[in-house]
Amino acid sequence: MLLFLNCFIIFCMFVIGSLFGSFFSLATYRLPRHQDIVATRSYCPKCKHRLEFLDLIPVISYIIRGGKCHYCGDKISLRYFLLESLNGLVFVIFYLVFGYTINCLIISLIYAILFVIVGSIIMSKKMTPDEKKEIKSLKEELKLNKKSGVFVSEIIVAMIMFTILMVSSVTISKNFSNTAVKNRLDSQAYTVLLKNVETCLATSYENLASYISQDLVEGTTFNVSVKVSRLSDQDFSKDDIVKIIDVKVSYLYNQNVIEKNMKTVKGKVL
């Protein structure tokens, strides 16, 4: 089950990574050209045909379309396929290294920002002189209109996306770590339980009495309640006396008392 869950998360991380990769390569292409990265649907750079759903699936689209534009047959740069798969892999590596934690998200975000910055610089160096001229006139136009915040809409959308990702991932990781904490406390309670049972088994009958005690393990208090009784009152031969050991261990978790019980453990008196 755990293996299945892990494989599922790894698969999801690859999909998320490749989706981001697809978005990053779009951003690195469009940002130096001062084009909108959010509202405008993806299009073929050659024939300008709007891309449909089947053309937009990262990694898969490239394979099913045979690396060609579905509309004009123009070859699609292998760069897109490589960037998408590579980003998928990078996200999987982040998950494997950092686990399902907030650190994983922060590292992914830093990586994404660096990727877009570096990618944009590289892509802007690759622009044709015509494109550069076009952008220069666009910049002048923007200056005249006193619109300095070209990327404001992009930044707002990115921030909203980041917030959603952050909140959902914190919630999920909290649930994950809560389960982990609960499992750890449960196993510690079980250890305390066994320890007390063993003590009762190893002690001779005369020295046994019901007792209440506390055990502090890693900052959590485990309340122990032990009741030892004889199985048979008719049999007074010490060698044959069988005792009933009833151990209860409880601890506080999220303001709830969690109780572990090991009833009627029988053992011969030593």
Ligand SMILES: [Zn+2]
């Ligand atoms: Zn095309």
